[in-house]
Amino acid sequence: MKIREINGPVVKVRDAQGVFMNEMVRVGNLGLIGEVIGINGDMATVQVYEETSMLRPGEPVKRTGKLLSVVLGPGLLNNIYDGIQRPLEELMRKTGSFISRGVDAFALDTTKYWEITILKQKGDVVSGGDVIAELQETQSLKHKIMVPPLLGKGKIIEIKPSGSYTVMETLAKVETENGIVEIKMYQEWPVRIPRPVKKRLEPSIPLITGQRVIDIFFPISKGGTAAIPGGFGTGKTITQHQLAKWADADVIVYIGCGERGNEMTEVLEEFPKLKDPRNNVPLMNRTVLIANTSNMPVSAREASIYTGITIAEYFRDMGYNVAVMADSTSRWAEALRELSGRLEEMPAEEGYPSYLASRIGQFYERAGISENLNGTTGSVTVIGAVSPPGGDFSEPVTQSTKRFVRCFWGLDKNLAYSRHYPSINWLTSYSEYTENLEEWFQKNIAEKWSNYRNEAMKLLAEDDRLQQIIKIVGEDVLPDDQKLTVIVSRIIKVGILQQNAFSDVDSFCPLEKQYNLLKIVIDTYYRAKKLVEKSIAISQILPSELVSKLLTMKEEISNLEDFEKVEAFLKEHFDKLDKTYA
């Protein structure tokens, strides 16, 4: 096979008889990594995942006979990869600070010895997904060595004893209908094909994020999907980072897709230092990073989200809850658009290819909670950031995404300008999981969880209407009951919804604390409302010290007993008023 034409990352190849779609090939004298994306007669179209500068027609192209795949095994956690799973730290050792071309490195550390416990014996019958061995990959996660999913049924005819091995070791040999299969510590899987499960389950458990606006108002379930759209500067990345830090998932796959290099560095520096609030282990121990920054080749950006989600599915198959953060899916969509343009395909809306919506759909459909082949339950939650041009949510990527996700956390420019973070707009956002999860919250946190939540939402909606009036005539002329709504809504907005990601106390807020904050504010509203009906001045009912106490609870209270003190203080205040005006 020889190069015929070069147009940026798209290369046409002749004499390409026998290649198959999505086959990985090595292009040119440098052996750049590419993937076949079109075949016509003996001509193939290849997208190259590296810079094509200085290539020349006539240079050779070699087949690999493999689909674009990822390597799955111990050593994924704590690692950072580019969009086609090349380990970046290994690349740095090989070629220095700048990424050079044609370098290849195996995705896992092949020299490290892992302490392995074998769980099966010679003669055992196994099938796809079964766990044959396990090892402690990091402090926070037990890695399970599984039989590849498509193996079918077979009998173990040879198996190693427990001990220390590298990933290259063959642990067992299985005799199947199709012959003897070697089972290694790692397996390969093509990125564009979802890994199989036994059955999909209903989402019913929340992914707890410790972010109040999400957990209280727009919760997401384990195995759910969510989109975070927002113009630049609205805090998409910080929100994603917060979720990656605090969400109660066992594994986090963070895909930096066409975004800033410094942001990935920030994660790399910060995550090893931060501790998981649940087990006090550095967060990096449960994290896999995929970094294909905006200046790295655009075709590898297209591949990066598939690489990420395939890794996530692999951990799900072990029975873990995995959360995938994709920042940003718009950059991925733009990569599709750019490649589509180079292929001279007929464009649909705004130059995007007509298959944009179906690709987005296929991606989000890989999320879900499921019963795995080996009987365990695991989930993949997908949270995708969307960067609409000009912050305009009517553009194709946001609209297509909206069709396939069940949580929509819309970020708001005006909130961001007034430094209200997270700038999730409580009026345009929604979660379709609210009902599915209601039962869980009532059972595990508090019976009245939903009542308080709904009351708060009602107040915020009413407040929005009143704000329109205030804009025209000012707050002073409102009747007292409406003034009360405005004040309590302000407490909800500042005292509950606003959350400082850089505060030690408030960056992560446990559910019990969330509930207590909400309860105190809404209870205050109920009691104040009764007093307003008796025509008592607002300034007396809610004096400014009291309001400022409610506003700062989130920062000042860190253990639950202190809430009782606040409640007692409020009770005394209102009882006194009730008595005076009985």
Add this chain to the structure above:
Amino acid sequence: MALKEYIGVSEIRGPLIIMRNVKNVRYDEVVEIEQNNQKKIGKVILVNEDTAIIQVFEGTQGLALKEPKVRFLGKPLEINLSPDILGRVFDGLGRPIDDLGEIVSTKSMDINGSAINPAAREYPRNFIQTGVSAIDGMLTLIRGQKLPIFSGNGLPHNKLAVQVAKQAKLKSNEEFSVVFAAIGLKKDDANFVVKNFEESGAIKNMVVFLNLASDPVVERIATPRVALTAAEYLAFELGKHVLVILNDMTNYCEALRELSNYRGEIPGRKGFPGYLYSDLASIYERAGMIKGKDGSVTQIPVLTMPNDDITHPVPDLTGYITEGQIVLSRELNRKNIYPPIDVLPSLSRLMKDGIGKGYTRDDHPNVASQLFASYSHVIEIRSLAAIIGEEDLPDIDKLYLNFGRAFEEKFVNQAFDESRSLDQTLDIAWKLLSMLPETELTRVNKEYIEMYYKK
């Protein structure tokens, strides 16, 4: 390697020439086109077994089909570098135009550079003092950051860029080397910049690349890349701290659009090509710091928003790539406030990790946050006052209006040659915050209130 030379071209289309029956041409290689003793430079943008499409940087004006000699050089576009480039002036392709002769190069580098491995980056944390209160106090610039100025026609972005470049210093008082790239800039603006640096003597620490409005449009595609290659050389080979000013990126994008049009590509928003984001990223991402290297590249791109529209594709895509933005406001400019920085839509993303305890002054983050919150409240009250009149406002709102005026006149406003230290900036901020009642300062820690409020 033997150079390949051909005579005559097959087709000329705008700035593109098409060569048929050529063999062994490399993608992206440099081409020299010579006619009547005039040399032009081009690069291959599409190649197949017998055809090459070449983009000519100086434009194709005057070229004939049969006459030009076309030479394929077998290498990408490179510039010659040596420590002697400091103090020199070059054209948009990196050729000296200051009558001081050629650069005796110690090294030549591909102007496209390579992507920095994300694992090799060092996270920027060092505060750069620009001496401009609005920037230092609320939009802090960090070494290795890319922080653009979003401006409009007729606003003093040029002046601000020069002021920042002249005053910028690190805590350790290390000096910056400045790389200034004029991209399609008016002659007067370019002269203003060069003159200012010459007068202050800063020119000896500076490299200037000039592509003026009258220079060939396609050359603009190369200018920022040439400038950044020089900057990377100074930073990562010679270990200097480099501040790069790219002025004006809107002209760059328009040149890219023009070229895309000639290439017959499918246009995206406002006719800009669909890959504008990736293309801009390949420029802006060339800022930062690298583990184990002393130098750094800090970028201040300047762009003018057509019709002051921040949702226009150029500022929009820029904002998605850069680490914040400094937005200039026509309204403040009309009020005679210089620099007319509108802090509310402005942002510095790296500020959070480079200020406060251990970096600047402990109260800095709180003060910045409080100024943002209070000033944004001022704007709300102003729109209310516009309807019901200032007289009918509650007293507290009147206090806010006074605060707002003082904020613009005393904090944002300063002279072109006035360089304020960070302490001065924060002290002014506290003076202004002291105009508001203590209960309004919800974003400041009690200890700082005790230390600075009404002091």
